[in-house]
Amino acid sequence: MKANTKKAEKPKGSFLKRLKANKELLILSMPGAIWFLFFAYLPLFGILVAFKKFRLSGDGFFYNLFTSETVWFDNFKFLFSSGDAWIIVRNTVLYNFTFIILGVAVPVVLALLLNELKNKGMMKIYQSSMFLPYFLSWVVVSYCVFAFLNPEKGYFNAVIQQFGGDPVSWYTEKKFWPFIIIFMSQWKGMGYNTVVYLASICGIDKTYYEAAVLDGASKWQQIEYITLPLLKPVITILLIMSVGGIFKADFGLFYQLPKNSGPLYPVTNVLDTYIFRALKTSGEIGMSSAAALFQSTVGFVLIMIANKIVSKIDNENALF
């Protein structure tokens, strides 16, 4: 930062110059845009399947798509027809809401902690270790967790019994599972999520801190007035984007970790597991397409709302 800061300049150059700059930006956007055309927009015709009863009567997908009977919203009915629809939606939304909040709070705190450590070497080790859970699939993780929670031979029950308590039937007692699930989801994701915030902190101009210290600011004040405000853009954008996923869930977390145990369903059944179990026997691709469309639409609406709210408060950091 130069001591003699310049005021913001009037738009420089002629119209032609601005157009030239835009032309260059346009070219820079082209490769990505073409990719999106092929990999994101062209396949969108697949959404039509949600409204059809897909049958094969001739050669070629499109022929079959057009000759299949249009059933409009019939394929969506199964999402609401179960008596449990309320519980499932409740589980999905509550868990995701918690994940969204924790998914920002925990990594931010960790990033701050890591950043303040005196020994940089230790910091690297901690950060690398926290990354490891990301690499294990939920299947493998569920085996490891089982070693602890096994009602007969698991470590937890062994310790409990040592202290004179009664062994807990972990896989049939549902009251512990919300905590287990929330804990495990953070365990798996915190290393990964911390990276973004660490990188952001790294990009903060050091001279801000130096000036603050010269003014006699404490660590807390530095964090409150420099770090967090400068992290705001990243935090905001990540929050908005995660809102879009509120109806989606990490399948492995809710299906494999609890070992698909029936008595736990009231707290582990979410939209994705419900859909999976429902469509296991029917193979009706219209229904699975409808389910995905439903999840996407809700997420889209929510993102738009979240973005609108954010842009009212702080236009800089909105999505658009």
Next chain:
Amino acid sequence: MADKIMSKRKIEKRIRKLEAGECQYNQIKSSTNVLFNAILAVLSLICVIPFIFVVIISFTDEQSLAMNGYRFIPEKFSTYAYEYIISAGENILRSYGVTIFITIVGTIIGLLLTGTYAYALSRKTYLFRKFFTTVITIPMLFSGGMIANYLIVTKVLMLKDSLWALILPLCLNSFNIIVLRTFFKTSIPDAVVESAKIDGASEWRLFFQIVIPMALPGLATIGLFLTLGYWNDWFNAMMYMDNKDLIPLQYLLIQIESSIDWLANNKGTMGVDGITAAANMPKETIKMAIVVISTLPIIFAYPFFQRYFVNGLTVGAVKE
């Protein structure tokens, strides 16, 4: 904070002292450091232990595993799993090759495409900013589905059984673009951009020579995400690779895992046939060994990215 005017001389003096490393100021108290270390150490341990567990299991004798279940201290050690893998040799080596190739090529391409697109979006003078942001927001939520994507990739782009079917679908995604855009916006001061513009720089030069060096933490983050995405991908291999010589490592592992899982779950319907099929599956220990060898390389690659977003270790952060 920026309003407070300090005499230039005072600031430069402090800066020189800092660089000389004389000042211990702006560090946290030792006691706080200990506390932070303790918290992080516990978290790191929780993250590392399951992985160590997996390593231990991979060195356990298969029989003792069947007898005693998963244990931290196995009854009997055995390197059988790794011997088996080495003898199965070519498959694993080939998969390794495939994975490394698509990861490196994919990350480079991904960084180029993501970087150019995100840069264009970060420029406030860009006329089409809103349009191109919308272009990437919609696919974040809406997808044409498995079948539509399959059709585009195999029939329109003709990429069936080609390595490009593993590389291209993953090189871009909306999340990366938006995060990188945020990095560009926050880590590049307007003053720098404006002064470069005054000097007559084109958008290309701005991007490649000025922005990229300043946004290294952000690029490293996205690069890391891309690398991890490629390394762990198996879905695209399942969809598009019928040629068994071209499948990546993760798919090899997931195939075994899902086969074992599926056979275990469907024992009821398959009866005796299920048992004979299951008998041919690689054993538990081999599964764990594959997890180990598929994760180790990425763990070694990780420090390469880490140094870009760890404070104090940043390479070439430019200050004006």
Next chain:
Amino acid sequence: MMKFKTLKRFAAAGLAVMMTAGMMTGCGGKKAETNSNGDEIVELTWWQIGDAQKDQEKVLDKVNEYITEKIGVKLKINTAGWGDYDQKMQVVINTGDDWDMCFTCSWANNYLQNANKGAFLQIDDYIKDTDMYKTIDARFWEAAKVQGKTYGVPSEKEIGSMPMWVFTKEYVDKYNVPVDEIHSLEDLEPWLKLIKEKEPDVVPMYLTSSYSAPVYMDLIQNPVGIEYGDDTLTVKNVFETEKMRYTLDTMRKYYLDGYINKDAATASDDKSIKRFVTKGDGQPYAELVWGKDLGYEVVATPIMDTYVTNISARGALTAINAQTEHPEKAVELLNLINTDEYLRNLLNYGIEGEHWDKVEVPADEAAAAEGKPYVYDNKIKLNEETRKDYSVSYWVQGGLFNTYVLENEPVDKWAAFKEFNTASVDAPSFGFDFDIEPVSTEVAGFGNVMDEFGKSLFTGSVDPEEYLPKLQEKLEATGIDKVIAEMQKQIDEWKAKK
């Protein structure tokens, strides 16, 4: 900073080169080949379930050597693993990809659903004059019919489902358990009690999460179906039948008495656990398979009569793509596989001399098997070293009855299977297919309910007094009454047409 510019140029150039190369792999010219008779060789693609075998190409080359000459067909086999097969086939079939034949059955790449969707070719006209139509048991062909039309070639193996109690021989011998007299769930009780008292570290009745209590019903659309022996064809909810209520109460009693392992509802088979009895789905000589898997001898006894249902008779079929370009050749190939001894064993076990060798049948065994059908002049011994390079599931590619038996199996194994099949009784609902379309929404709800309560109820882990009503309530909420009414309507129509 020239680095970045050159890097960019390099990347672009590299991209261009690699893309061209990549595209070229996608193109392949197809020229018409002919065999020695001058017939044009047709290439057929066959999708099979199971993992790819190391020597697959080798064996396939030998197969093609044979069949290009014999019938002018060249075969290409694609495989998808157990966990992937359903998803992969869904994509392949629904996108109209190129394929000619595929494996299908009642529990993978569902035969009924796909036939109803129009994925499979109707082959009645093609098969009626073939040898395999005459040799394969008529009931398999009947089961392969959907709405009166045939859509697949069945692999001939066991036709009925035979749930059995499987006892560890050690304890049977020790306590002289009269295994042959034990059939129903209730018969087990005195022996479970005995084991519990005398053998503390043996689980009397070891159950896993895939356990389902003995059900005396054809569960056409789980849990709705028709009871065995019910000729009135009354559709019922299995949980409303007296038999099931009694069974669940018995299971609960056993659980509370400590006969069943506490984690039954979530357990997967832990071979290290010593057990007295478990339940298994049997077939002739299944004891040999179970024994080998567990590492100790077992004896088994059937729980009920063996019934033939559509589900049990559709254990393995090969279907032909409705859009195939070579229907006659595909049928010809399948016919050849199911009748030609050389080809069948080549596909099944691998190359003679490399993966297996012929061995002689012991004289007394051969004499005893004299005159029985499906007895061959030799058995085979698998080569210990190379067998893992080619080890396919035998029933995926064709019937079992024209394969050689393994060294340690009786030479009249298939004769026994045939006997078993003949003795199996048709369930009253055999031949009836339930069209779920009118009630697909309701049926979708069943999956979750059954998964939630089924395992715990079946294993006795929860009290049926409390949970059975809950299960019923949920089923009713999902609309089970509508499904029952619909199924009754369809089956009455079907009965009238017979």
